[in-house]
Amino acid sequence: MKFPFNKLKSALLEPEISEHSIVKNLSLVSKGFTSERKKITEYVMDRDMVSAYTLFYLPSNMPKLNFVFDMLSEDLLEDIRNSRVVDLGTGPGTFAFALDEYFDGDITVTGVDSSALMIEQATRINTTLYQNKRINFSRSFPEDFIGETLILGHSLNEMGLNALMKIIGEYDPRNLIIIEPGTSDVFKLVVKLRSAMNDLGYTCAYPCANIKSPCPVAKKIEDGQEDWCHQVLRMTHDSEFERLSQIVKLDRKVMPLITHVYTKKVIETTHKARMIRFLRESKFSFDWEVCFERGDRLITGTFEVLKKSLSKKEIKNMQKISVGIDFDYTIIKELSENHFRVEIILKER
Ligand SMILES: C[S@@+](CC[C@H](N)C(=O)[O-])C[C@H]1O[C@@H](n2cnc3c(N)ncnc32)[C@H](O)[C@@H]1O
Known part of the structure; x- marks a missing residue:
């Protein structure tokens, strides 16, 4: 990542911002994201708030893109690379920069945001830390942006589903990627999006x-x-970030997120299962709640993943695994309704 804490600080709208102001503003911004929802949009209109947001959320949100892109097929990644991308609600350029890093600069992306200050902040980072001519920032969509790729990171919640569906109607994207906080409110919104995309x-x-x-x-x-x-x-x-995270009492080591990817490409049916919750680890197994297909219906159930079929290294890896991975499996025994003992084959990640 090109954003060590001190380098990023020098590229803020207010590079001389005091630690006191960063902490105060982060506390206000995070309240806006949680309890005081009516005030959620105010942080994009204040230079100190935009600076505090950028310093904290840009480096900790960027890795979410790697998490979801690592789950996609080579074919789809290639299709995204060959499309033009709009990062809508880009803020300080979070997912525009994350995309550029993921594809090693080999992608054309425009970060779009309604806030002039966010565009100023993103442009400043681009010119001081990046100088990449394939990343642009603007308050409006690029010309002829039809049938391309649209990504929204932590902006659907602010923008609302109706506004997004209008944009989809206008620009007809072939790929849509959503990365949002992992809350129950966002889940309800995304269930509606899922149905509309179907x-x-x-x-x-x-x-x-x-x-x-x-x-x-x-x-x-x-x-x-x-x-x-x-x-x-x-x-x-990094340690400077960790220190700030402890002062503002916002944990960014374990990040719940909701990410969905829709495409017009035909996806091969794989009949894999997806782990949706870690339940427990016992001497004999990892117990996961999973979502999987039976016939043509999706159901949830419990998989006891047997340790005896795994090497010591695989067991260690399983202890660090992120919720949301998919995997192939073989059912060893049906223990009760939707409760199975399985062996799994993990992908190298
Ligand atoms: C929480 S920030 C997310 C920034 C960045 N994507 C990230 O994940 O760190 C939401 C951004 O969406 C922008 N936004 C909200 N509604 C918008 C709209 N209708 N059109 C464009 N941008 C919008 C806000 O100005 C803000 O910069």
Whole structure:
């Protein structure tokens, strides 16, 4: 990553911002994201707030793109690389820079944001730390942006689903990538998006194996259970960042997120299972809640993944695994309804 803490600080809108102001503003911004939802948009209109947001959220949000892109097929990644990309609600350029790093500069991306200050901040980072001519920042979409790739990171929640569906109607993207916080509110929003994308004829490349089938987790909510499908990314950060994270009491080592990828490409049916929750580790197994296809329907169930079929190294890796991975499996025994003992084949990641 090209953003060591001190380098990024020198590229802020207010590079001389005091630690006191960073902490105060991060506390206000994070409240805006959680409880005081009405004030959520105010942080994009203040230079100190934009600077504090950038210093904290840009480096800790960027790795979320690697997490989801590592789950996609080579074929789809190639299609994204060959498309033009708009990062809508780019803020300080978070996912525009993340895309550039993921594809080693071999991608054309425009970061679009309604906030003039965010565009000024993103442009400043681009010119001082990047100087990459294939990244642009603007308050409006590039010309002839039809049938390309659209990515939204932590902006769907602010923009609202109706505004996004209008944009999809206007620009007809062939790929849509959503990366949002892993909350139950966002899950409810994304369930509606899933249904709308199915109606428009898209397939889901991540995380659902089949969007023609109703989401089994959404069904649980309808039945009165408190549940939501999300992923969890585990991260390490540099020491300066960690220090700030402890002062502002915002943990960025374990990050729940909700990420969905829709495409017009035909996705091969793989019949894999997806881990949606870590339940426990025992002497004999890792127990996971999983979402998988039975016939043409998606269901959730429990998999006991047997340790005896894994090497010591694989067991160590399994202890660090992020929620949200998919895997091939063989059922060894059906223990009860939707409860299976399995052996799994993990992809090298
Ligand atoms: C929480 S920030 C996310 C920034 C960045 N994508 C990230 O993940 O760090 C949301 C951004 O979306 C922008 N935004 C909200 N509604 C928008 C809209 N309708 N059009 C363009 N940008 C919008 C805001 O100005 C803000 O910069």
